[in-house]
Amino acid sequence: MRTRRRRSLRLLVSLSLSLSAVLLSVLAAPQAGAADAPTVWILDATDRPFTSTTPPGWAPTRIELYAARNAYEGAQILVRSGSAQTGVSVTSGALTGPGGATIPAANITTRYEYSHPNIQKIGNVQTPPDGGSAYYDALMDNSPRSVAANTTYASYYQVYVPAGQAPGVYSGSATVNSSLGTVTVPVSVTVYGATIPPTSQSTFKMNNWFSSAGWDYAGTEASIPNVYGVKMYDANWWKVEANIAANMARHRNNVIYADAVALLIPDTTVDAAGRFTFGWSTFDRFVNLFVSAGAMQYLYTPTLLEPPAADPQLDTLVPVNGVSGAVKHVLCRPDSAAANGCPDTNNWLNQLFPALKAHLDAKGWTDNFYMSALDEPTTSQQATAANWLYTQYEKYFPNPRTNEAQLTNFTGNAAHLSTQTPLTSNYDANVALYQNYRISGKDLWLYSCILPQGSYMNRFTSNHLSATRLLPWLTWKIGGDGYLHWGWNYWHDDFSEPYPAADTFNTWQTGDHWLVYPNKAAYGIYDSLRSEAQTAGLQDFELLHQLAAVKPQAARTLAETLITNPTAYDTSGWNVEGRHKQLLDELASATGDLALPFTDDFSGGDHFWTHTRGTWSTSGARYTQSDASAKWGDVSYLRGRGYADVSVGVDLQITRVSSSGGSTNWAGLMVRSANGTDLDSGYLIAQRNNGQVFVYRSGTTIGSGSVPGYVPGQRTRLRVVARGNALTVYSGTGQAPVLTVTDAAFTAGDVGLVTGGASANFWNARVMPTSLAPAESAAVTASSSYGADGWGVRSAVDGQRPSAPNAAGWSSSGSVETNHTEWVQLDLGSTRPLSRVDLYPRSDGANAGQGFPVDFTVQTSTDGTNWTRVSTRTGYARPGATAQTFPFATVTARYVKVTGTNLSTDQFGNYRMQFAEIEAAGGDLAPGRTASTSSSVEYPTEGWLTANLTNGTHHTALWNSSGWSSAGAGSPNTTQWARVDLGGPSRISQVTLYPRDDIPNTGLGFPSAFTVQLSADGTDWTTVVSKSSYPRPGAGGLSFAFTATTARYVKVTGTTLTADQFGVYYMQLAGIGVS
Template sequence: MRTRRRRSLRLLVCLALSLYAVPLSVLAAPQAGAAGGPTVWILDATDRPFTSTTPPGWAPTGIELYAARNAYEAAQILVRSGSAQTGVSVTAGALTGPGGAVIPAANITTRYEYNHPNIQKVGNVQNPPDGGTAYYDALMDNTPQSVPANTTYAAYYQVHVPAGQVPGAYIGSATVNSSLGAVTVPVSVTVYSATIPPTSQSTFKMNNWFSSAGWDYAGTEASIPNAYGVQMYDANWWKVEANIAANMARHRNNVIYADAVALLIPDTTVDAAGRFTFGWSTFDRFVNLFVSAGAMQYLYTPTLLEPPAIDPNLDTLVPVNGVSGAVKHVLCRPNSAPANGCPDTNDWLNQLFPALKAHLDAKGWTNNFYMSALDEPTTTQQATAANWLYTLYEKYFPNPRTNEAQLTTFTGNAAHLSTQTPLSSNYDANVALYQSYRISGKDLWLYSCILPQGSYMNRFTSNHLSGTRLLPWLTWKIGGEGYLHWGWNYWHDGFSEPYPAADTFNTQQTGDNWLVYPNKAAYGIYDSLRSEAQTAGLQDFELLQQLAAVKPQAARTLAETLITNPSAYDPSGWNVEGRHKQLLDELSAAAGDLALPFTDDFSGGDHFWTHTRGTWSTNGAQYAQSDASANWGDVSYLRGRGYTDVSVGVDLQITGVSSSGGSTNWAGLMVRSANGTDLDSGYLIAQRDNGQVFVYRSGTRIGSASVPGYVSGQRTRLRVVARGNALTVYSGTGQAPVLTVTDAAFTAGDVGLVTGGASAKFWNVRVMPTSLAPAESAAVTASSSYEADGWGIRSAVDGQRPSAPDAAGWSSSGSIATNHTEWVRLDLGSTRPVSRVDLYPRSDGANAGQGFPVDFTIQTSTDGTNWTTVSTRTGYARPGATAQTFPFATVNARYVKVTGTDLSTDQFGNFHMQFAEIEAVGGDLAPGRTATTSSSVEYPNEGWLTANLTNGTHHTDLWNSSGWSSAGAGSPNTTQWARVDLGGPSRISQVTLYPRDDIPNTGRGFPSAFTVQLSADGTNWTTVVSRSSYPRPGAGGLSFAFAATTARYVKVTGTTLTADQFGVYYMQLAGIGVS
């Protein structure tokens, strides 16, 4: 039975990885129409089909999409038969939703996918099953196709959801037409209330360079005329550009590549004295195409300085006849006097720039205009020319937008650039540099072209589509806001005259030169799988921005489950589609932000951690990085979790140091890292072996201090509390923080362990979001405080519950022989729900429970002046070492005060009030609490663990945190249960159960009959909720309310289980909440 159950759940994981399918209500055998008809199944829009793709044994047979409003969502319909077919196409019908609302058929497109036979494989290649070079990419009109036997046809089914669409579920169907028989495909689209902004109001800046006039005045300018058989500025040229504008709006390309100098040529004249009369009608006509289409948010002029790199030249206009009148384009030396038919180039720019500024001002476009001097600069000659150009430009455009594509870490003209746009691999190799630029106020974009290759994300045709879709996610993760690619429609095979038009469909190609294809007959554009994947990623970026504004930890966590760094990301389109849905679910959920407490003693290995450098291993209850060589930034980070305000602590010991640096080498913590595997995109808090603690971010040390009493190689506790812009660092035996720094560079990210030029051991990691433990490191005041021998007022809120020699807790002043009143007060920093206060007695051996008050009150306040008593105790017996919990009805409070009016004595007859720790909690009480279950599959790599019931994730993200699954059974009439110990009596009135929400398994494993029970002692149970014939739920928490009850234990028991697609019965939950 153990082998069978394990195989079944593993099969479910393998199915998720192999199908790469969109979310579905059911999985079934691929369906056929009439006898002998074609086999039809569904693939999600972010995975690649191939002609050699065959249907899995269990495959999606219906389309289920999840959409924001003003968004496009898609799936792929695959058709295959052992017989040849003709007339294969897909017909879409309208979708009907709540209250008779409709998504009309006009909003739904079906296009067949063109199979390009000669794709050159570069980068992170996804090979076809047959190993060939043919890849689907271009999306063609929905004309019936002939399909050979044993060949898979692919159709792209896409729904546009208008901005005003009524939220809800919309149902309909599509029909696969074939000479072998028609097949009906059920369709469901769930529309959420979240709305994607119009392209011209995006928060992301998408800059695909495309052809029009100018740019290089050669191949780029010839691309459209040669592909369509038109002349520049004739009626059909304008038709092509109008269709490009519409396509840009549709695909969220909001940075318009418009050559202001080239577009001036038709309407500009110059007199014999060299005075220009600039005409703007062609420029305005061109720009207004994009304004009218809804694409234009920013204008970006191509570079004004052209190659060669060792002798750059300036784009300049001169008289056609050499004297006056009409003008033409020539290249002239920058910052030079008249020579060889060129004007004084200072004079030229001192005419162009003020005229450009005046015109942009008149049109209201100035603040949205980007100037660019160079493309991929590398030389000092280019730096000299660019600095000259930008200095002139800044005379007329104060604080301008400026940008250049950067292939290297060229800094020669960085002072003049408002935006840094590194190649993504160059960013990865120089994180500190580019994050420093961002922190200094520059915008950060990413760039790709024929590079980077290898495992980096790019948009090559042979690559996983997820790499294209995730580029905006990566940009969001690193704090960026834009992306640039040079090749939207360079429809040539090479870069030499006469620039003949390429056969874009059949020539050998990588996908670098073009993203879309010319529809010559219509003077239009054929989209591609890659352009649609890019658009989906841009929509996701807007959803990430919206979610981060209200639930920053949820946004960060979902992104973390897909991307580790620019070269490590999830290739599964299925998983990307799943996170897209979870973004929408989080935006629509009324619940607050995710909060993910975490502790690890490493006794179970390091399966929660990810590292790409260093020699990391576990041994018993310790985690070691054993390489003491001169490597800086060997990080192992906590995978798939994001944190904003958080307390992170670890015991560490430096066990060896490199001769390079010696005792100045270090070990420590990373918090709020944008990419978990580097040390430059977050805060490094580290202990040097010479006793110094320091805080570093992105190449800069922003604080340091010496730790009193530190001895080389000793085991020490290092803790940092990040709240807002403040980082407070604790180290060694002192109760006071050793260092506090204020910095706003990083607000959310990963947590990790790190070494620099040292080997080290780590024990007892504790990560606690301050939202779950507001008392931790709260401001504390008291009637008196003994500050010696490990006692101190700050030790009452240091997150260490047991008494320790260097962190005993808080004690009122000693040597008072008469009974008296003492109090301690916590300022939680802001008003928040509080429903329980936990008082931890001292726990040091025979002294356990000593100093705990006999009579006391617990009070709360919103202002620190007016107090409400929420708990009163008299004659309280001396407790043992365990937490004493005091629940009450939820109140909103900022301050918590414990007042002892009858104290107990120590062995010397002195009266004290003493606590090892004080905690105040409210809201969801389950995160971080101990869970136990009737059975559990416990697959840490895939993310199935009992502990996940209370880890705060609430989502099913395979390979990160999937949730909990019972063992499988052959019958539904099998009882399974999950129990949460809240750590003490708690006042509760609601239990929330989180179903699985991984597509297509949303709601799978949720019991159809179950009870919720409460207990004060874990033995005697009271049923507060009972359900039977419960339908399979969708995503999101299901809350079950009942009369407020005081209890310590909550148990959910499934008495009728549901089967997976293999007929095995499980009870499965993504999480449990208690409030």
């Protein structure tokens, strides 16, 4: 669980921060109905209420939902009074939206939440305010209830948005009915254009094992008959299964647990010679329930090999009377001849499997059918039996889908499994093993049951609801695509005959045995807070999948703000709902992917970094990991940011090494990590103390090289450019790459610093998306090049702007005694918008500015042959050490060429053209630039910083990057401003302001009157935008266009501020864009 140290609650709440330790974010005073009406307030759907929950001083009283199409979105209405109430219920009506479109009342449900009195607390427990054992979970009907005094009633309000719903904002209300009076709750639902696919066309594979026929032929098979009072295959049994199918479709459970062997029993016969005639009528009827309901995308048969682990037994069918005719189920020894009433098990499988294949082929289900041999295998005997079974199966099913729930890192039959499904904690302990399975082409799922516990995500009733919702997010983060849990409806207290029905509402329970509850009277199902949270997470997975296809860095960044690893995640439901909304906002936005430049000299501490191992500290401008013991993978990673194509560099020095490994021990970088705190779910690029540089991926070294002249313990710069499938590594004094590796295992993820068996110092970390600095990964050619004394053609695009002894920049050579023409050309790899080229002069002391051309042109090209001149300069004076910026109207180009036709001399009197660095930029010019403000509440841990105006995140995510907030004021007529220095003159025609967009505080702090001004010098300003009475905005950037102007500085000044819920006035922005 993610926990953070807390500052004063008053200040944090005044900034409308939804702390994970606070149940509700504050918003507005509870709404009163009649004078004695109950108190009513709103809780999001991913936080858990209790009967002892009381309203905070300021609480939301409006429901505001943000929905994709073909999705369910919910919130909770809480009702409390100091007096007893009767007739408490919630009623709802239709919602009206754009152009008269409606979401009909039939698509809206309100269900009261049942408080289960006897919940056993295990795992990452959320303790009720009164310390008791009662937890809300089951979602019942909407019948009026009696509520005791000082007890909180909870109603689950939910809206289904159809796939064809018109996007826009839909409004209406819900009404709380009570003997103490009625209260109206305003409702708004913002519908986005994104659409969740039907359950039967999902990207995610959700496998909740549920009861029908077979499985263990004991308690699982008895669950429905014993609870509902039905008999297997009677009319009401089929009614229950049909209702289960509808519930599965509704909750995106698209992997249907159907025991093919058990479902054959009613319609199959065998003759005296042991020849089977398989009847498929019952099997087909069962499967078609789920096909018709829209639930069935995959079929998954329960395991065919049963305990004990030391002597596994095979599910077989034999004659009921021992001779021929009808059949029954028996367990028999695998790979054995007929004996003791058992058939020859090879003969049995050689009849079953081809018949199964032929039938699945006929129905079109073969490619979506999963075979499973074992459940939680641990022994060599199980491996032998499973390998035998799968070998038999593969004779008839080439390249089959196979899967098993795995409690340990059992590998005895791994060669036959198309999917690996480890317990979450087992994955966490064996990341390299399971990532290598994924890389080799196997699917990766996660599994949970009564384990894992502790801080691990699970779906126990006593846990934070966010843990249930975030399991699909975690699966997405690690590259997985499925989740398995065994207990959807095992409605028994234990595993002992005669398997009496449990009192699912009042018995002591953990939530492991069942996720849903029986509605006995209707032969149906009651949902739960946990099943709805799981469904919301499955919907989020589909949105993450869609977003990653177009904006991989945005998807990764939003996931990173919620989850560090399987035991460190956000427990605030408000924060989870906020990321859900931001997924939708990013999908709706026409802007490009997020790009998050980052530099850190560590002089301000390490508040941007997160580490769970090692001894990390800062001193001055140095970051140190001081533990030199034999530990590998002490990672400190950059929190809440995701990167795909990126250049990452840092100065490092190995200071000590463990005797275990000695000089082969290392320090380095992590890029594209799925979980920031491990070294096996991404790429490790490291420098050994013996001079070797290597690239490691999930337990395997995939490339290595040597740094010329490396001396143990020296300070050196290590840099990697990850672009597409190529990782190019630079280290030491050489201009050429030390090595280049091509690998496609990881495409986006975290960036971190890491040591292995060594202590090390780090300086000057720099992380630059290649989309913002395309020149940094460019191929460079030149008319000539001098290649000594730190000069080299690659040094012009190494990301180091100042000249350094080992990275001076690029210098021409050629005829140096007379003036002449030289050129340098960059291939950016692909076409992109460009509006500016920055040329950095050499900056080495008294030589600063020497070698900068006097007359020169800047040209661009799409093909490297046909050139367009975008800037011409003559008589250019020798500059100082700062960047020289050359703006122009935006062009689309792949190549940039600088040609000097009149050169200056270097310190030796030779005519050369020299640059310390060359950069090209276009699109949004603000990311990474310096911001300043009139005032600022600087809270780096919580994420409020002036620097966040230009860090590229554009979203408000508490504990990561919340944005910028001015100091508070008592009057709206208070002026506050934020300014961006673009680093040089730039052609500007649009400024984009990003309001804060956390739930439920979207748009708070946005000024109602403001101006946008431009300046060339930071002193004289021209107003290009002026707004008054501006309404509180929703999410997404607000763009203000104007006539193109050349300027260096952009200033946004709020002249009328807006109040927060306490009457304090702020100016707050999540970010600023300039283009």
